[in-house]
């Protein structure tokens with residue numbers, strides 16, 4: 610798929626699941642459970658040991674699923690971005706803005722979502738070639754902050770991430786977010802350790818419902 614189609618799919622999916630600290634041996638079960646709950650955009654963070662292998666596992670597993678997007682998160686340098694892309698990542702997320710990461714993703718035609726927290730950072734990242742911006746840490750900034758940023762920067766697609774869950778996701782969508790990113794509200798380490806992956810499916814269903822309700826009422 611083209612960068613544009615991947616971006617559209619990411620936006621349409623409404624939720625990016627952030628898989629941080631999920632062991633490679635669990636990553637497929639976690640991903641399957643989230644997908645069953647309707648979360649089809651999956652970001653494996655690069656600070657997790659074995660992350661590049663996990664990205665490869667997921668890219669292989671969902672190779673024939675056009676509705677699933679696999680990406681890399683917490684990408685802080687071009688080397689990590691390139692390794693993730695070669696393993697099959699279709700998008701790259703960072704908590705901060707790194708021009709070398711943006712350049713690498715642009716070069717290989719992958720969606721890139723750098724992290725920003727201010728209007729100046731947003732404009733600089735967008736000008737540098739970002740496709741979508743991750744507003745981080747979103748829950749500390751809040752939906753009204755996003756709404757204020759979107760005032761003059763309505764053209765910039767923003768995905769708030771950090772502390773986002775079913776209780777506040779709808780408010781962020783109503784404030785102008787194109788989708789939300791969520792880790793802690795989806796990933797339950799105790800449930801994973803116990804092999805109770807259906808808990809993750811339930812978390813995914815709850816978050817997707819909150820986002821879809823808000824998208825519908827915003828239309």
Ligand SMILES: O=C(O)C(=O)C[C@H](O)[C@H](O)COP(=O)(O)O
Pocket residue numbers: 627629654682683684702703704745770771772773790791792793794
């Ligand atoms: O470093 C990154 O690229 C990140 O994605 C930072 C955070 O891990 C996410 O913002 C998820 O935050 P929670 O939903 O609060 O768990």
